[in-house]
Amino acid sequence: MSEARPTVDEAVVRPGEARDLPPAAAAERVTVGERRTQQVIAMGGGDWAEVTARADAEGDDELMVINMGPQHPSTHGVLRLVVELRGEEVVDLQPVVGYLHTGIEKSTEFRTWVQGVTFVTRMDYLAPIFNETAYCLAVEKLLGVEAPPRAQALRVLMMELNRISSHLVWLATTGLELGALSMMLYGFREREEILDILEDVTGLRMNHAWVRPAGVSQDLPDGIEDKIRAFVRDMRAKADEYETLLTNNPIWLERTSGIGRLDLDRLIELGVTGPLLRAAGLEHDLRKAEPYCGYEQYDFEVPTATGADVYARYQVRLAEMRQSLRIVEQVLDSLPGGPVMVEDPKVAWPARLALGPDGLGNSPAHVRHIMGESMEALIHHFKMVTEGFKVPPGEVYVPVESPRGELGYHVVSDGGNLPYRVHVRDPSFVNLQAAGPMMKGLLVADVVAALSSIDPVLGGVDR
């Protein structure tokens, strides 16, 4: 091999960045580079036969480094996997993230506390209600207020519906990637029904901004309870249908059992939480361990499995959907009355929202009150909407159990009307670190199954 050719790592590391590193770390990177001295074959389309012929002529090594993504349907977004292959076998795998970074954490520092909800709901776009709830719980903890019981129950109701819809997308896309195309159609069909319910309640299919600090933005609309009950009834039958389709399906078993196995100790070391941890046998669920929003009132189980492989994760997620249905029913049966936002005018959002024919907006009665009846109400409305409320100084870390694991919000306040710092511990970000250890030794086709079982949402990973 000639000396002039760049190594793989030289091509990746920019000189400026390497200088910026502490000397010890920079030295280590060079050794890594020397370990893999290979030629880089740039492929910009063209005839595949020519490319392979060139590789054959120049290459003397069986190892191949290939990019999967960032544009690849089975990476669930813009995830890039740098895969080192010997033939079909994965020797090493490194996820590369950051393609969807939008600076949400920084953006929240220049908006009021209430506006923060609008940002965080866009992170993990399959589980928006969880983002909103965790953020609002953190703000409430700093404020020292608690949302009224009805708001808490409504949050649980919406979170559990959202959990089902998130798991449905997981089941649908995993089915699609492993060739079970009907599962894709069924999964998205049922998810659509949940999104209809979410739209009826919040006004939007996703990015709801419905959970607000100290409550929720509005109560349930008339007649929605029957719709949810009908959905729960249907969904039970549908879950049985999925089981008939997949649980004993020989192809599904072949593609999922024994794939992506990682034992419990390794998972904990890597910080993995959620269904992946439960599929390795640990019965850990924050809804049970550190109940929030009144989860201790509801009777449900924490499903576990022992396989620690893709099939076990499928079992756990399917069982979780059934448990969520149980919780939804119990919430509807025991829904307390009362307001959905605290009465304290220093914190509560002043506007009364209403769903009109053209979507969500201020209720006509509230507009009449502030525009025609009370000057003070108008001033109060204006101050609360533009400046917002102040939050006492301090810092909190609030975790909730999202469909992907522990979703934590570390929020720091300096006593002002804007957050000082909002850091999000997104489960997708942390769980994705397990991709490398999980996939070493697998075949390329199984990488897709194993990655899918982690269920990363890149909006949450990159934030």
Place this chain on the structure above:
Amino acid sequence: MTAETTFQPPDALQPVLTGLRERFPEAVAEVRGHRGEVTVELDRAHLVEVATWLRDHPAARFRLLADLSGTDYLKLDERPERLCVDYHLYSFDHNVRLRLKVRVTVEDPHVPSVTGVWPTANWHEREVYDFFGVRFDGHPNLIRILMPEDWKGYPQRKDYPLGGVDVEYIGAHVPPPDTRRYKGGWTST
């Protein structure tokens, strides 16, 4: 940060805090509680040994590093150590949480890496390096993770300049977010 005067740590944490004070009297700078959460501020020199002790000691068993995050305390307090790294630990055995805090200056932003104690710290530390420029000594691969590789500066620091936006209208310019609306900036306090 205001320390609550009547701070009473959870029962499960009592032996941990006592053990920490006995075992590492010189490492623990301060223990405080706020909103039911316990924070232990540490001297960075002892971080790794304290972390290992907390992970392995039967009274603690903090096996999960739930979160590692950075904060820039510029303008919030007077201390020169404005960069702060928070470690949020969780113990499955005792179902308690604990926050470790290490603070460093911008001139000497070195913190020992805890990747040897909790491998999950790998990406977290890369993120804090990326956004705050904290150097984690001993980290196996400390490169940027979310920002582009050739990015200059550390965007989450409080003195990082924010750009405005030129818009397609003669002479129009949207000012940076921290200077919008109010003269003299959106000061939050």
